[in-house]
Amino acid sequence: MFDKVYDVIVVGGGHAGSEAAAAAANMGSNTLLVTMNLQNIAQMSCNPAMGGIAKGQIVREIDALGGYSGIVSDTSAIQFKMLNKSKGPAMWSPRVQSDRMRFAEDWRMLLEQTQNLDFYQDMVVGLLIKGEQIVGVKTSLGLEIKSRSVVLTNGTFLNGLIHIGDKNFGGGRAGERAAIGITEQLIDLGFDSGRMKTGTPPRVDGRSLDFSKMIEQPGDVTPQKFSYLETTKPLENQRSCHMTHTSAEVHNLLKEGFDRSPMFNGRIQSIGPRYCPSIEDKINRFSEKERHQIFVEPEGWNTVEYYINGFSTSLPEDVQYKALKAVKGFEHVRFFRPGYAIEYDYFPPTQLTYSLETKLIKGLFFAGQINGTTGYEEAASQGLMAGINASLSVQNKAPFILRRDEAYIGVLIDDLITKGTEEPYRMFTSRAEYRTLLRQDNADLRLTPKGYDLGIASLVRLQRMERKHNQSKDFVSFFRKQSVKPEEANPVLESKSSSPIKQSDKMFKIFSRPNITIDDVRKFQAVEDYISEHNLNDEVIEQTEIQIKYSGYIEKEKNNADKLTRLEYVKIPKEFDYTQVKSMSYEAREKLHAVQPATVAQASRISGVSPNDISVLLVFLGR
Template identity: 65%
Template sequence: MINEIYDVIVVGGGHAGCEAAAAAANLGSKTLLVTMNMQTIGQMSCNPAMGGIAKGQIVREIDAMGGYSGIISDKSAIQFKMLNLSKGPAMWSPRTQNDRMLFAEEWRIALEQTPNLDFFQDMVKEFIIENNKVCGVKTSLGLSIKAKSVVLTNGTFLNGLIHVGEKQLGGGRMGEPKSFGITEQLVSLGFEAGRMKTGTPARIDGRTLDYSKMEEQKGDENPQKFSYSDTPKITRQLSCHIAYTNEKVHDILRTGFEKSPMFNGTIQSIGPRYCPSIEDKINRFADRNRHQLFAEPEGWRTVEVYLNGFSSSLPEEVQIQAMQAIPGFENAKVFRPGYAIEYDYFPPTQLNHTLETKLISNLYFAGQINGTTGYEEAAGQGLMAGINAHLKINEKPEFILNRDEAYIGVLIDDLITKGTDEPYRMFTSRAEYRLLLRQDNADIRLTEKSYKIGLAKADRLKNVTEKIDKSNELEEYLRQTSLKPTVINPLLESIESSPVDQAYRASQILTRPNITLKTLESITILKENLDKYSEEVREQAEINIKYKGYIEKEKVNVDKLNRLENIKIAETFEYLNIPSLSSEARQKLTKVQPKTLAQAGRISGVSPSDINVLMIYMAK
């Protein structure tokens, strides 16, 4: 195998690497996954959960295109919750609590059953590059493995440095060595590199916790799942528990500040703003006398517990002492202290939208190497990098998702256009068309696109087509069915909604804010027909009817945006020669080299007046 020339080599076996390898192999590329440790493929390095606000939408999108993350999450789930149900459907976000060991096992099994995919355990320390084109990799064993393209997904391993108080350990994850050589080579080739920081909480022996002093947090009564395929729904669930810090906990934590690498200057890189360490929380929010924590089980057959919200790099004795001041944790024993980790990343403005680097042809970056944080963000990038690596070497058109098509499109466009100097995390607020990018319609948005490039299978497309047809059928039935006052008023009065004095279509009644299809089931003539449709179809029809006006308004805004997306900018465009542009705009546009006028308008520092100047100049 070492003498073979691979189509795609994927470096790294984390979430990005797994999705990249699966995508490239399933598209038909002869693929090699090189990882430093075959036993940690698909490892959940931080919290044992998938999805969440906006992240759940990404998992659904990956699944809709034929990726594996949704399937693996369903098979290893120990709890399911749909978040934000009290808000509109654009905010609904699925999340699973997962069995950490089972999650990694299912990833390993899925990849080993993927045709065209080989594995090799070794550390990649250098690229083989000829004429500014990557041609393979060199490993720590001194092996040279040839390839037509390479996808780099090193996570936190590039020159990783672990911090626990004043102690420092080289590593990409606790107990695992760092990767070195790649950063140095890429910098010598002209790449810009930086450092980022992330952290993780202590792992605790669940047998030593008193859950009676915490608030139980159960999963949904009728749990759903991530995958649009036939993965089984979870039938039993484990509870999480909510605990709270207090002033005593905070006082103990403060005693370790002088030895904190965050506060004594040892760590200078920037960590994730939206997932701060516990010491950062009590420092930044000194007026708060408590912070919420979640005790999350790590799996069906382990007593290990993850304390979400208690990420820390303080000395281990301070972490333990402070933890034991939390109600329910008085006798807590720690399996492993929390730690912070610094690692190399490459500002993503050095990439094209395909995630191919601008400097080296056929070299792709995906995951935390691009400055993101989170399993889901990494997996989405890995999927897209694997797809585009395959398409490029086969001389096929690139595959890019627009901002109105997917959260993955928003993620990549943000990275490429705006860059990031802190770990990037996806939120629903980052998507200007989030009502179109709901978790329930990811298959409708993306499966056909993926099928056309050969990734999503025919049975997936058949299921989507049936879902659309059934949804349209149900919508039409509700629009045509008339309900007389004598039929509908008893229901309206029972839920304190204004009665009607004439017949109304069922669809009109459904647009009332306190009416759902579930509510209308109490009407006998409706229930018989509603029972014919699956829960998925009913949800789709209900959202389309309730939010029709808002959805159409967003589509109009998308059409306006697409006009600018259709105005292409030549790669040879000389921004420095346009004096009417602001100085900052000339610099930013020259650095990013946007492909379209719409992308140019999203670059930080480029004003609407700069875009007008470009439009006038291009019109001439």
């Protein structure tokens, strides 16, 4: 049946698997996507949304490199919001509410239109290993499919166990069976594994809710898009979300079921996501709070199903129902299905290299929740990188690696393989020390040339990025050269309580004032004439404003990044013997031996390795 040897086999069709398969195939590798159910490709297992704080930046980066998540987010969007708009542009984070069914369908259609990509529905139960090299996979039907590399993106399916109150049963997602066999084989091969937990809230019938008792949460008045390509237009119509709150009564009703909660009676011992806790965890940890926010999110354009964000739970279904009925607007609620928790196997990511290839088995890559992360966006970005690097590995080319100053994806992967994680890892802007450089608006400028060189970003995408770059660069030069007279400038300045000028001054200097915006300087006739003459779009205008307003901060951060990234180029030989560096602390030698960092910069970020240890290492390396 499978008489050819594939370049890349991707196991799992979630967000990581979909991006991995698309990337490898678009780079020319003969690719096979094996998943347990082809109807559930890129399924939104949890909330029907993409993006958010730091996550939106990741989706933009995936899109800039040539991935599909941004495009599908746009084609399936029902609402768009730019979060943190009141803060500086380093914090602006795009988010879309998605049509869950359309999201999965659009992903499936895009993948089916991708050259070099085959599909097969079956469960992978084992890996084919020859020496220390992956040579294929084995399925539950007994098929052996040969390949030069394999990307595992198993999500929550590895020995998945679903909990609802005092009931539990095997499963990787509601209504789907767990995957067995792979964990046990990897442990036999010498891998360390662990268990993690995540959860999801009830889904309810929107016809049973009273939205008049809730606070409406509409989308942006002028919505933008995720993808830098012009595949779709910004939304003209949007669906609103709504917000309500729990109460002391709701908390008391939930507490009645704590003795039947798998979280509190010991049946769940694995660690859940710190920043997305269950409702029972929230009222237990934050007992001083009288109420918590509940966001009521539509699942699509036409469905009546709603997702109850903020009410993730594994309590018994009768307790969930009773407590939710006490929430304002939910008095007559009807459930589609209760919330549940799920435990699953993961493999500490310190067992990987920067390419996401395992250190023990050549050609075997891990991406997504198998690495201990949580979130569609984190998974998709790892899938993209693993797919790229699996393809490069079979071409005997150097791996593609992003540094911390180049992308949030670089921060994510460096954090995982250097520090590891003992709880589900989620990306935040605070994790990135160069977030002024890593903005959502400039992901294309940072990454599209790299994606084009790899063969996954199209020439159209590159040309669009170059046009944006050149137009914004020329517009900045215009502001540097163009002067404005006091009689034209002062009315604008005085309206913003900004000091008037006494003689003509450069527009750049005026525009650089903290309280002066692009809307203010557009009142100068020369600016409006320039925009009209050069047919500048909002994207170019926004980019110009950021470059002018934050030029000092951007330059300073670039200089800091340049200084620190010099150590990224100081390589440490493979299998370096740290025991011979006697003047280094014992803890540092132990940690460095375990992680086997590729560069001195990576070594410096390992917990327990001091600046003095790095100095000793540099001397020992002859630097």
